Amino acid sequence: MRQSAEEYLIHLSKDKKLATIMAEALPVLSKRKNIPLRLIASIMSQQLSVKVANVIYERFLALYDGKEPSPQQVLDTPAPTLRAIGLSNAKVSYVHNVARFAVEETLTDKKLEKMENEEVIKYLTQIKGVGRWTVEMLLMFYLCRDDVFAIDDWGLQQAMIKVYKLDNTDKKAFREKLLKISGKWSPYRTYACRYLWAWKDMKPTAGE
Secondary structure: OOOOHHHHHHHHOOOHHHHOOOOOOOOOOOOOOOHHHHHHHHHHHOOOOHHHHHHHHHHHHHOOOOOOOOHHHHHOOOHHHHHOOOOOHHHHHHHHHHHHHHHHOOOOHHHHHOOOHHHHHHHHOOOOOOOHHHHHHHHHHOOOOOOOOOOOOHHHHHHHHHHHOOOOOOHHHHHHHHHHHHHOOOOOHHHHHHHHHHHHOOOOOOOO
């Protein structure tokens, strides 16, 4: 994220309801390298507490002497070995899917950096086991894209219901309202999401 704090604060403060939860500038995020591995880690952590996810990831790294493996190394790791660190059969399959895709597509950080947000989402959700929400989290926290709105994130939805006094009885109307509100935050929707999560003290959580 290259924007100065002042720019996004000024822009987002135009939304008076959002402004009430914006106490100060957000911590700056730094781009993370080895996106294929970040994607694998995201899949491992799905539907797990942060604590359990961290334990499993440490066990995963231990398979490779504590170093980050290449996609080929992950692909060469037998399924029973991955199951033994606490992954379900489905997650083992998805981890291998990501590794195989990364090898076959020669997936690099530079390749993704050249793509627009929707291009990245379309490209990576080809992989079985990788959904839109997972890629949105990558865009926000690893590729550091300023303008991402994770509409299916449950925590984000709950925060917006409270801040904007929304009714989510009619799912279609609710989604339209979320899109309308978030549209005003562009081109800094990622920052708005982070404020809402911080306000509710919620980690991003996959939507239903």
